[in-house]
Amino acid sequence: MLVNQKNVKSIFINLKATFQGAFTQAPTDWTKVAMLVTSTSKENDYAWLSRFPKMREWIGDKAVKSLAAFGYTIKNKDWEATIEVDRNDIEDDQLLGYAQQAQAAGQSASELPADIVFALLSGGFHNLCYDGQMFFDVDHPVKGVSVSNKSTKKLSADSYAAAKASYGAARTSMRQMKDDEGSSLKILPGILVVPPALEDTANYLMTADRFPDNTPNPYKGTAEVLVVAELTSDTAWFLLDTSKVMKPLIYQERKKAEFVEQTDYNNDNVFMRKKFLFGAEARANGGYGFWQMAYGSTGETA
Structure with a gap:
């Protein structure tokens, strides 16, 4: 193929279409x-998370809640996936591999939000949230009292007693939040x-009328099972309240x-090294919302 501006432009139009199709x-x-959350600057301040919105009876002066002393800021990060196109490959019509790479780049770009969000869940036992505690922790401070949204219990559907000690305890703890x-x-x-390793257990817990010990299953249908391959642990599981406008994760x-390209013949990369470039760029990040809306267990103990 003759390498000129017109042909190169046509090639990259096709690569962009392939990228967009996968995206x-x-x-x-x-x-x-x-x-x-749509961000308009390099970072967003979420100090307002220290005030869980709750109406109260208006008697006398309004009870104005000030922001807590701690702050919580999420800084945007840059993300990219870049691929080189050798000019010789254009001349020799060896472009099939680049189409596949464009498709892979589009797929990777489309998966970025999921990668970020589900990494937050996996890291919730170690990463801090707005109150300065780990997102999943046993001692979140609430008016001088330590409140837990963390467990080590294995998710179990072996019996009513086992299910109550794991899933049931998590559900009760969350519903008692004040x-x-x-x-x-x-x-x-x-x-x-849940991770794929716990898919069968979770589905049984949510669909079975009775446990293997023939006791009734009061937890049937109480939650939607979401199986997430991106989770890094085969034992950890999470229970979330997503019924409100604010979700537990951000x-x-x-x-x-978006698709980006470098095809300018005057660019040093093209003139000196005969390399064209294309790929994807994004700016984003993730963080934690209200810990009260999430419960996590490492699943390490029976």
Whole structure:
């Protein structure tokens, strides 16, 4: 093939179309557990998370809640996937591999939100949230009292007793969450997130009428099972309340992933090294919302 500006432009138009075709197949499971926040600067301040919104009776002066002393900022990160196109490959019509790479780049770009969001769940036992504690922790401070949204219990459907000690305890703990004035936060856990290794256990727990010991299953249908291959542990599981506008996780998007290219003949990369470039760029990050809306277990103990 003759390498000229017209032919190169045509090639990259096709590569972009291939990229876009794969990008439109974006997975959407992450939207079930995370809230999309559109960012307009290099970072967003979430200090307001220290005030879980709750109405109270207006008697006398309004009770104005100030922001807590700690702050919580999510800084946007740059993301990229870049591929070289050798000019000789254009001359020799060896472009099939680049089309496949463009497709892979589009797929990777579409998966970025899910990668970020589900990494937050896996890292929730170690990463800090707005109150300065780990997102999943046993001692979140609420008006001088330590409150837990963390367990080590293995998710089990072997018997009613085992299910109650794991899933049942998580559900009860979340529904008992109160604000710093002692009022119920009305948490409604509805999504059970598990790795593939726990898929059968979770599905049995949510669909079976009775446990193997023939006791009734009161947890049937109480949550949607979401199986997430990106989770890094085969034993950890998570129960989330996603019924409200605010979700327990945040996906912060500054710039949606887009196709970029470098095909200018005057560019040093082309003139000196006969390399054209294409790929994807994005700016985004993720973070934690209200810990009260999430419960995590490492699944390490029976």
